[in-house]
Structures are given as structure tokens and as C-alpha cells.
Amino acid sequence: MTLKKLEHEGGGSWEDNLPYVLFAARHTPSKTTGYSPFKLLYAHSTWAPLDILYDAWADPAHVDWVEELPKIQKNLQAAWTVAQATEVATQERVKIKFDQTTHSRSFEKGDQVLVLPMGATRPLETHFSSPHKILGRRRDLNYLVDCRKRRAKWLHRNLLKLYQARNEEAPKEDTNS
Known part of the structure; x- marks a missing residue:
């Protein structure tokens, strides 16, 4: 999607834009983690484009970087912009999908709740403890x-689940049919 968008907006083939898109994707910090994938993988920041250009200027056998710099800056900016827009769209799509399967839990003072014990050693064998009473509330979470x-x-x-008492009386069956 990103390569198609860059090819359509900026011209050039996808092969020309691929390095810029990959650079933007690998080196842009994620909003969820706060770190770029490169930093998470290698535990240090990557070289910025100006660091690479400095090394290239030190070696006169390289391409004329003064002419290439505006092109590189333009391509990196376009790739970064598209990567950011794609990230926002993806996060919105994931949030919508997540919200479809969740439901809000809220309790009022006096409600009976079951409590999941903290520090359970076997997650598949955890059991809620007997009903406890809600005494108060701090915001919506605690x-x-x-x-x-x-x-x-x-x-x-x-860690809480609303307690629903069982009816002692069995439901009556309809005998008219």
C-alpha cells in the first residue's frame, strides 16, 4: 500500500522508493512502544541520513552528494509521511476490531463481586473467590x-466479576403443549 501510494504521488518505480519506505518503517519510533523496530532489535539507534552523508563526503570517490541530498530528503520525508498515515489507519482499524469483542465492566457501591486472586500460579486453573462487597470506587478502573x-x-x-446468585428454584416447564 505504501509503495503504491509513493509511486502514484511521487513518481518513479516501487524499486526506487523501496529503500526509503523500509528506512522510514524501520527507524520511525512506534507510538505504542516509543522505540523504533531497529532500536528494539539492535539496542541502539541507527545512523541518520546526515551521518551517512558525512562519511560519504569524507570519501571523494562517492557520488556528488550535494546534488543528491535534496532528492534523498524529499524521498525520506514522503516515505515518513506515508508510514505515519499508514500507522494511524492501522491503529484505528485494530482498535475498532478490538472494541467489537470487549465490553465495559463497571460496578456500583454495594454490588457483590467475585475476585480473581492475584499471583495465581496456574493461569488455567484460577478460580474467582466467593462474593465480596464493593465499598467504593476510584475513577472507573479501581x-x-x-x-x-x-x-x-x-x-x-x-480482577473483578459481577456475582450473579443462582436461583434455588428450578424453572417450571410449560405443560400446556
């Missing part, structure tokens, strides 16, 4: 839960 024998604790909503 709730003060009465832990009976211990002090009340502030717990994140991901």
Missing part, C-alpha cells in the same frame, strides 16, 4: 473491595 478477614483492598476492574 474499586475498594471488602475482603472480609483482611483489610479492604483497592482492586482493578479486570
